[in-house]
Amino acid sequence: MKLTGKLLVILAAVMSLALLSGCASGATHGEREPSVSSAQEVTVPAQEIIAPPQAPTAETAEEPVSRTEAWVASMSLEEKVGQLFVIRPESLSTEFTPQQAHDTTEYGVTELTEDMARQLEKYPAGGIAIFGKNISSPEQLKGFVSALQQASPLPLLMGVDEEGGSVSRLANSPAFRQAEGDLLPQFESMAEIGTSGDPGAAENVGLSIGSYLREYGFNLDFAPVADTNTNPNNVVIGERAFGSDPVLVSQMVAAELEGLHAAGVLGCIKHFPGHGDTVGDTHDGYVSITKTWDELLGAELIPFVNNLENTDMVMVAHISLPNVTGDGLPASLSTELINEKLRGELGYDGVVITDSLAMGAIAQEYSSADCAVMALAAGVDILLMPEDYAAAFAGVVQAVRDGRLSMERIDESVGHVLELKAKLGLL
Numbered sequence: 001m002k003l004t005g006k007l008l009v010i011l012a013a014v015m016s017l018a019l020l021s022g023c024a025s026g027a028t029h030g031e032r033e034p035s036v037s038s039a040q041e042v043t044v045p046a047q048e049i050i051a052p053p054q055a056p057t058a059e060t061a062e063e064p065v066s067r068t069e070a071w072v073a074s075m076s077l078e079e080k081v082g083q084l085f086v087i088r089p090e091s092l093s094t095e096f097t098p099q100q101a102h103d104t105t106e107y108g109v110t111e112l113t114e115d116m117a118r119q120l121e122k123y124p125a126g127g128i129a130i131f132g133k134n135i136s137s138p139e140q141l142k143g144f145v146s147a148l149q150q151a152s153p154l155p156l157l158m159g160v161d162e163e164g165g166s167v168s169r170l171a172n173s174p175a176f177r178q179a180e181g182d183l184l185p186q187f188e189s190m191a192e193i194g195t196s197g198d199p200g201a202a203e204n205v206g207l208s209i210g211s212y213l214r215e216y217g218f219n220l221d222f223a224p225v226a227d228t229n230t231n232p233n234n235v236v237i238g239e240r241a242f243g244s245d246p247v248l249v250s251q252m253v254a255a256e257l258e259g260l261h262a263a264g265v266l267g268c269i270k271h272f273p274g275h276g277d278t279v280g281d282t283h284d285g286y287v288s289i290t291k292t293w294d295e296l297l298g299a300e301l302i303p304f305v306n307n308l309e310n311t312d313m314v315m316v317a318h319i320s321l322p323n324v325t326g327d328g329l330p331a332s333l334s335t336e337l338i339n340e341k342l343r344g345e346l347g348y349d350g351v352v353i354t355d356s357l358a359m360g361a362i363a364q365e366y367s368s369a370d371c372a373v374m375a376l377a378a379g380v381d382i383l384l385m386p387e388d389y390a391a392a393f394a395g396v397v398q399a400v401r402d403g404r405l406s407m408e409r410i411d412e413s414v415g416h417v418l419e420l421k422a423k424l425g426l427l
Helices: 003-022 067-074 077-082 116-120 139-149 191-195 199-215 246-262 293-297 333-344 368-378 389-401 405-423
Strands: 086-088 129-130 157-160 266-272 312-314 351-354
Touching: 003 139, 067 129, 067 405, 077 389, 077 405, 086 139, 086 389, 116 139, 129 139, 139 157, 157 405, 191 199, 199 246, 199 293, 246 389, 333 351, 368 389, 368 405, 389 405
Parallel strands: 086 129, 129 157, 266 312, 312 351
Antiparallel strands: none
């Protein structure tokens, strides 16, 4: 991790506050030792060390400032906005158009270039999502992930879709499936795991996947799938789900999350409020479901409701729910679905992330800037892979400057993201 002068100021401030609040005795429950910078020795010229901001006292503040609040208060607007994005590595390359960056198989980058490092400094993303086209060998992957972390001013969330089964970017990569045998554990599908009826099997999935993800530098898995496969004509979920019984799915999701956490990897339940009773694919365009909220609560929502306290993130789908909301928007952009239902009625106060904003249901209808602003206004914390990252980044910055998004709204989400990183021991 590169330590800039600004970052040293923040670090000094956080250390001072930790000492004052009695936090210097050790990591809190659930935190782990830093995984990026602990082995590095950095010599800093004396002129780069700047006195940290004064810590609040009884005379200057009614309540003590938390470490996360200290981080947020020390960040520029651009640094804050960057933390709200998880992007493809190709979005950091000026050699690719946005369409090329999001191509599923072509135009993949497998090493960090100087151009990408400059872009990461200009647009300091909070995380990177790796895909199969970014993998050429196990050694290359480990080096690529490490180089991205080293180039980032703040530690990155390194994420991947590693569900087990058909959606497994590492396990299904040719680089890991050699002639002499698979180098990583293989799982036929989550439906097959669900058929066992044994939550222990799902926990083993999480532990196995989480262990090898951790080995290659990942700290976030966009899994488990919490959808209930209630529609046999579903073309996008199917065997990715644990089954058609929401109670069984709920138990399996909880167990897989336990396995991921035991391996030191964050989990993300998806695709809220449930993609199981759809026919269309939001990758391609508009998709809606006709169920009411009460109908969803009786089936598709059960695995989500039962795991809100277990998960680290909730991923919101781009499906529209005309019989639930009055705004006609995809769930990922809907204040009614996110702030009023998920956060309000269901009481979830953790990180909310969109599904990929480059998917057809969003990219065909909204600009990268507009959908990013709309999602944040609706209560989202992390914007996943907008089609045009630079445009989305600039759009959010401008929305704050002209008052369409308040700084309080931004600070709230940045705080959520940094709390996740602190949970991992990255801060």
